Amino acid sequence: MAKQIQVSGLDAYYGAHKAIADISMTIEPRSVTAFIGPSGCGKSTFLRTLNRMHEVIPGARVEGKVMLDSDDLYGPGVDPVSVRRTIGMVFQRPNPFPTMSIYENVAAGLRLNGRISKSKTDEVVEQSLRGANLWNEVKDRLNKPGAGLSGGQQQRLCIARCIAVKPQVLLMDEPCSALDPISTLAIEDLITELKDEFTIVIVTHNMQQAARVSDRTAFFNLAAQGQPGRLVEMDETSAMFTNPSEKATEDYITGRFG
């Protein structure tokens, strides 16, 4: 199921403003890759280029190459909609659909993409909610609005909604930054379980979190204020946190800046 992502020479712009420059990396399947770096260095921007969500913003565009196994995501004629079905995304703020119940939220991706039988939907909804460690908490109130859950539950609902469409890759943009420590722990456990099935990329501001959940870590930084963000280095997480090869990485990880 899970696939490898290979990025080469990627630049992303907002209008005339170049937000990230010349990023190349390989993201391994069935592993967790963490993106760290100071605010504004383009982590979210880069993440959004990986499933063609960047171009949703008016004026935004991308140059460079992103390969999912052997498919060129920015190749001519590629449908961004199908890219997004293959590479799912979880956002910083939990955003369940307010008009839909818990059940409908999880089924949203399936239903919005075409006809599907009731029994099949039931099965996928239960499977996805179990996958997101939410089933036991909500199984008695599947018809209640998704917006009525706690923040942590809403975020797990969003993860369930995302894995219900069976993507190959899961992108998560600071999925825990709006959550309390207990909910954060629940999501971290979930990420560790999900990596058996998916390729996972997570943006985080929390060094401990990166160290706890990720296999590989990429450090982004701005060369200077007003300059586009760049990938400084990328390595096994244990190596990054014990002896990074760049001075900037060490400074950031040890909390000397950022």
Added chain:
Amino acid sequence: MSIQTLSTGRRAKDLTVRCLVYLAFAVAVIPLVSVIYLVIKNGMARFDFDFLYRSMKNIGPRDAGGGAYHAILGTLQQVGLASLMSVPIGILTAIYLVEYGGKGRLANAIRFFVDVMTGIPSVVAGLFILAFWVLFLDLNYSGFAGALALSVLMMPTVVRSAEEMLKLVPDDLREASYALGVPKWRTIVKVVLPTALTGIVTGVMLAVARVTGETAPLLLTVFFTDSINANPFTNAQMGLPLFVFDQAGRPNDTAIDRAWAGALTLILIVMLLNLVARLIAYWRSPARGR
């Protein structure tokens, strides 16, 4: 600094402002309540079976009896047709403005013209249809011509209110939907519109309520009749506002009573429509948790 008791000066100020606010509220409510009171009091006299099921056909100028069936039917058909035309077009325009047009030149031009249209006096809408439909195309006076004039008045209200409601839908939800691999049009239909539904329904109801009571455009387009014409596409029809206008202008009490009953019916129709719309919005609202 020590904690002090509330000074007399501030207490007096608080009292004055409080009184002013209550006074303003009373002043605003008095006309509302008195209108409803008067219409109910005077309208009940003729608000009966005959009134709701008979027309004015063969009722002499001094006769009692007669009814507004032809006018009620006409109003329902004209407002219904006007809504059928202006609500879809209005909502689609709003969708274009919010989801596709953005800040582009075309979108801004549309916004400008919609704003100008909002300010059109209703007579002018009537004159426009009179000139276009009756004089230029050489077609007959009809309920449909009236509906056209009403839809000219409804459309800008629908566009503006729907646009405001669609703008209130957070981008987060659109992005969440795109990220699930849902195409844009399905996102609009299944996520954006349902989220804005309650507000859009309210805006549509305001527009309907506004045109239901319009007299001037009807005078110029549906003309006038005392008998029942169930076909809005040919020949003169009647409308409740026209009926009230006509009856109130007559000198005898029986006609004045009919005018009051007509006004009462008009208010009831608008209230009923409002109620239905609210129920629809309530049934569809997520807060109920179905």
